[in-house]
Amino acid sequence: MMRAMLIVNPSSGKEEAVDYVEKIEEILNGKGYEVKVSQTEKEFDAMKYCQNACKDEFDLVVSLGGDGTLNETINGMVDQTHRPLLGIVPLGTVNDFARALKIPLEPKKAVDVLRSDRSKKVDIGRFNDRYFVNIVAVGALAEATYEVSPEQKTKFGPLSYVMEGLKTLSGNTGYPLRIEYEDKVWEGESFLFLAALTNSTGGLENLSPQAEVNDGLLHCYVIKNVNFVRLATIVSSILRGNLKDQSDVEYFTAQNLEITSSENLVTNVDGEEGDSLPVSIHVKPSHIDVIVE
Numbered sequence: 416m417m418r419a420m421l422i423v424n425p426s427s428g429k430e431e432a433v434d435y436v437e438k439i440e441e442i443l444n445g446k447g448y449e450v451k452v453s454q455t456e457k458e459f460d461a462m463k464y465c466q467n468a469c470k471d472e473f474d475l476v477v478s479l480g481g482d483g484t485l486n487e488t489i490n491g492m493v494d495q496t497h498r499p500l501l502g503i504v505p506l507g508t509v510n511d512f513a514r515a516l517k518i519p520l521e522p523k524k525a526v527d528v529l530r531s532d533r534s535k536k537v538d539i540g541r542f543n544d545r546y547f548v549n550i551v552a553v554g555a556l557a558e559a560t561y562e563v564s565p566e567q568k569t570k571f572g573p574l575s576y577v578m579e580g581l582k583t584l585s586g587n588t589g590y591p592l593r594i595e596y597e598d599k600v601w602e603g604e605s606f607l608f609l610a611a612l613t614n615s616t617g618g619l620e621n622l623s624p625q626a627e628v629n630d631g632l633l634h635c636y637v638i639k640n641v642n643f644v645r646l647a648t649i650v651s652s653i654l655r656g657n658l659k660d661q662s663d664v665e666y667f668t669a670q671n672l673e674i675t676s677s678e679n680l681v682t683n684v685d686g687e688e689g690d691s692l693p694v695s696i697h698v699k700p701s702h703i704d705v706i707v708e
């Protein structure tokens with residue numbers, strides 16, 4: 416018999432995860448799975464449960480929670496040799512990864528997706544010694560992290576830092592940045608650098624429209640040191656989906672990046688504070704197999 420583990424965060428979103436467990440058990444039993452339910456109590460539980468599921472060679476792991484629970488689940492499986500199929504029931508507020516995979520954001524409908532026999536292999540990004548699924552941001556504005564309220568963060572994701580930064584903008588905003596990618600180098604003053612794995616980041620589905628979840632690439636945008644007026648145009652181009660065509664934006668794709676600066680710049684990784692520079696980023700192509708509609 417196949418084995419499935421449900422990783423359930425009872426505190427996620429509207430605290431409704433537990434309500435879906437019975438229905439999921441019914442669906443998975445019907446597909447021939449024996450189901451183990453593991454409820455998280457604190458940080459890193461989801462990661463540990465998922466590591467155990469990999470070591471015990473479970474066939475399927477389902478994450479019931481927000482992006483935090485999902486990130487922990489993914490971090491728990493990325494380095495393992497046996498990686499179970501992943502099911503996602505998004506219960507958080509942004510749910511970027513689910514959006515990028517077109518998994519319904521309404522939990523009841525997402526539960527129904529678990530009936531599907533289709534799956535999609537997706538890329539995972541490595542950022543120093545941790546993993547990410549959506550986006551890395553580097554630059555002056557990543558420092559605005561502490562000024563952004565949880566509500567803004569939830570609503571606008573990484574863009575909330577841009578907006579916070581715009582409020583305080585005066586004069587030069589660029590920071591020296593050196594980006595080594597494959598056998599090339601970009602070096603100059605940058606206002607913000609973004610490396611996106613998917614098209615849906617911070618709930619903005621047009622930020623990087625050409626990014627596919629399994630193209631094996633980081634879609635990179637260097638927003639150069641620009642004045643306030645140009646910056647406003649650039650922000651609106653993010654909403655319109657043509658950021659890469661702006662004259663003050665350098666766009667390229669890469670599998671590997673080394674980013675350094677002479678200044679102490681902080682980073683933002685999937686909406687959370689990341690290591691400060693220098694950082695190494697690379698893509699693990701088609702690394703995780705996710706159930707999709």
Ligand SMILES: Nc1ncnc2c1ncn2[C@@H]1O[C@H](COP(=O)(O)OP(=O)(O)OP(=O)(O)O)[C@@H](O)[C@H]1O
Nearest residue numbers: 426427428455456457458480481482483484507508
């Ligand atoms: N039983 C629990 N009670 C309280 N907190 C928990 C429990 N289990 C896990 N956690 C914490 O909840 C964090 C993740 O929450 P998650 O992101 O899934 O939900 P959310 O914050 O509601 O979603 P979102 O961030 O999308 O709004 C975990 O990283 C962990 O630290």
